[in-house]
Every structure is written in structure tokens, then in C-alpha cells.
Amino acid sequence: MKLLVTGATGFLGWRTCVLMEETGHEVTAVARPGGAERAAARGLEVVEADAGSPEARELVAGHDHVLHFAGIPDPRRAREDPARAVRENAGTTLNLLEGCAQ
Numbered sequence: 040m041k042l043l044v045t046g047a048t049g050f051l052g053w054r055t056c057v058l059m060e061e062t063g064h065e066v067t068a069v070a071r072p073g074g075a076e077r078a079a080a081r082g083l084e085v086v087e088a089d090a091g092s093p094e095a096r097e098l099v100a101g102h103d104h105v106l107h108f109a110g111i112p113d114p115r116r117a118r119e120d121p122a123r124a125v126r127e128n129a130g131t132t133l134n135l136l137e138g139c140a141q
Contacts, residue, residue, distance in 0.1 A: 043098055045069045045090040045135065046108030047078050055106055056083060068107070069098060091131035096138030107135055 042059055045123045046052035046070030060066045060083060062082040068078040073076050075085040090109040099105055111117050117124035 040103045040105055041065045041067070041101065042104050043067045044070065044104040044106045044108065045131070046110065047083075047085070048074045049108055051111070052106075052108035053077070055119060057081070057106065059106075062108060067098070067102065069095070072110075091127060091134050093134070096134060096141060099135065099138035099141070107133055 042064050044052055044056050044066055048057050048070045052068075053136070056066050056068050056078065060081070066083050068075070068083045069088055069090055070078055070085060070090065072087045075087050078085045085099045086098060088098060090107070109131055117128075
């Protein structure tokens with residue numbers, strides 16, 4: 040199965056990438072620009088992209104499933120900038136759903 044994993048260098052995303060790769064899935068790891076070293080060192084296919092950008096919708100094509108872990112998981116950081124939290128959490132999810140619909 041070909042999987043697109045956003046937030047691939049975060050806590051859940053990284054562990055998911057490793058587990059899926061170890062169980063024989065083909066993983067494309069999406070990491071923020073500048074954050075791809077660990078995934079690349081593991082031998083994963085890595086794409087540096089902002090999962091909330093319109094260009095990221097194109098990444099969905101050719102994948103069987105999208106596992107979306109990108110966002111702001113820390114409630115304290117979300118309270119500091121609520122607009123950013125909504126944009127990076129809900130907005131990114133909506134963006135990827137639009138990519139799935141295309």
C-alpha cells in the first residue's frame with residue numbers, strides 16, 4: 040500500500056512512518072522545509088512541503104491513503120496564537136481533503 044504521511048518528523052508521524060515501512064508499505068514522508076533529514080536517513084521517500092499549501096494537494100495523487108499528523112499538538116502553543124492553530128490544524132486538514140477529492 041502506498042501511504043502519504045504528513046507530520047512525518049513529529050512524535051506520532053515518525054513512529055507511524057517507521058511502523059508502516061517495517062510492515063512493507065511504501066511511505067512518502069511529508070516534512071516541513073528543513074526537517075527531512077531523519078526521514079531521508081532512514082531511506083524513506085521524503086517531500087519537504089507545507090501540508091497546508093495549495094501545492095500540497097498534488098502530493099495526494101498516486102497514494103492509497105493519507106495519514107495526517109501535521110499540525111500544532113500543544114494546547115499551550117495553540118492558545119498563544121489561536122488563528123495559527125486553526126490554520127495549521129483545521130486548515131491543513133481541509134487542504135488535504137480537497138487534494139483527496141481532486
